[in-house]
Amino acid sequence: MEKSGVTLETPVDLKRPPLVDHNRSLSWITDKVSDIVEQPTPKWWLLALCFTVPIALMGLVCIIYQISNGVGVWGENHPNGWAWDITNFVFWIGIGHAGTLISAVLFLTRQKWRTSINRAAEAMTLFAVVCAGIFPAIHIGRFWNAYFLAPVPNANGIWPNFRSPLLWDVFAVSTYFTVSVLFWFVGLIPDLATLRDRSKSRIGRFMYGIFALGWRGSNRHWRHYEMAYLLLAGLSTPLVLSVHSIVSFDFATSVLPGWHTTIFPPYFVAGAIFGGFAMVLTIMLPAALIFPQLGDLITRQHVDKMAKIILLTGSIVGYAYLMELFVAWYGANKFESFTFFRARAAFDGTGWYQWAYWIMMFCNVISPQIFWFKKMRTNYIVVFIVAQFVNVGMWFERFTIIVTSLAQDYLPSSWGHYAPSLTEKLTFIGTFGIFLTLFLLFMRFLPMIAISEVKLVTPEADPHRGHDKH
Amino acid sequence: MNAMSQQRKVYGLGAEFNSAADLMEAAEKIRDKGFSKWDVHTPFPVHGMDKAMGLGKSWLSSIVFVGGLTGLLTGVALTTVPSFALYPIIVHGKPYSWPTIPAFFPIIFELTVLLSALTTVGSMFLLNQLPKWYHPVFNWDRFKKVTDDGFFIVIEARDSKFSETRTKVLLQELGGSNVTLIHD
Structure with a gap:
């Protein structure tokens, strides 16, 4: 505290509720x-x-089957060159964004409540990016040539096109994964040291000891450590905004009606955070149920705040949907108005994927509006159900954007239906198995809650506690 | 204390404190006494402790600036050299002259962030001399509490003001309990 001579006291009725219940x-x-x-x-x-391992293995079998037989085993065909694969890619990468938002953006804005959920959310980010990365890698068809994506000088003297959004994606996603791993690991070091010091088995002491790097809580270390953490948060914040903006450029820089819109970057980022928070709640609420001892750390206050973020970002997404419709009408471009009013919303029944559009509208725009009521925000069952609606809605958002624009574009003679094959469906289900298996392993072997960070928000951590003279 | 540890070199004296507040007060006094080779160990970063120990702001950020700059220049070189010199590509008849450089910004930005983040973590480890799996403080039994709820001050024997007896008395006067001689 600076010595100003004036003591500012928060009025009792404005005091924030404690972040850890029961003191x-x-x-x-x-x-x-x-x-x-x-x-x-x-x-x-x-x-x-x-339950999850066989599903994950099934996904892996499908991936191997697809690699060994070619993309023909999927339902994708002209004109739908992108379909479930890119839908799933955007879906998973979007989910990851909530973890980075919690760990970086809420850190920079000094939202202390983030401490009890950030570790699990960051883990979710990593596992979601792993699932996301599978799809673009295998949809190129010749998986063994995937290294062509990287700008490495090769025998043919060929370089990739650096003006292509698809190459931007390669850089954005790989940077995002690397930085997320670094951020997560740096946060884990003090807690790995805790597990090392508590471990009763030799193997536990050895393994946690190796990864704790000999951490000893030294203040000379904390000084650089906190600076590093702050810098990583500062770097991750623009990074997370750039990643989904770049993902949206994959669409926005093309000339296809329904894709070629300037609203895409902010709209995609809001949607990613929206869908990501739904996934955080999807895994944190069952975890809170399984570990009732964590009830004082993951409180109703946390769920309430996450529900508020879902309401906010869901409303931004809703605004973007309406703005797209408005611009389609106001812009007077007949192809664009066809895509929005006839292919997607299908007011006249032309659209083949009308159901997908209206599922998206209901799940993403209508269902989160229930969170205007505090009673609903703090009711775990309601929150869990709405989170599922949002998960479904966000998947359908990407499906709507990708498939409706491709299936019915300019010339009716080049229209074409799309239906996923069994391999595609099982691959997508398989990624859920991979995601959940990784998350279960994380829960079992690593501290699910950032121990040292939660300690920092308790009253005991205040170095001025009981010493008024400071 | 067994015969073995008596033969080994003394690393320093450690003392335990009850709370972050007590620790901070003690640290301020040790700083004012002019000690330099000493450290404070806590389960979480105590805010204000850097000042209490007389440490300035971490200068990690200036190293990261250099790392970020390297990333930026790498990005510029990586995108422009192949696109303009080694392998100009004309795609869809789109322009490929110098006004197209905004198309390189995403890659330049990502490489700046990537190199900055790698430098942040790498130089944090370097400055902290981590990993360091062996350290004399781990020889002290009570020190295990540092990752739970222990607050410690360790004054090293190589400090010019260190004396096994007087420093021990000082730590006790400051409110430290379990003042212990730590061996290498």
């Missing part, structure tokens, strides 16, 4: 979070793995 001690936080990792393997965990 828990530092060691209570350590115990409860580490306990999840240290207890004997729970039965539900093994059962859950028995």
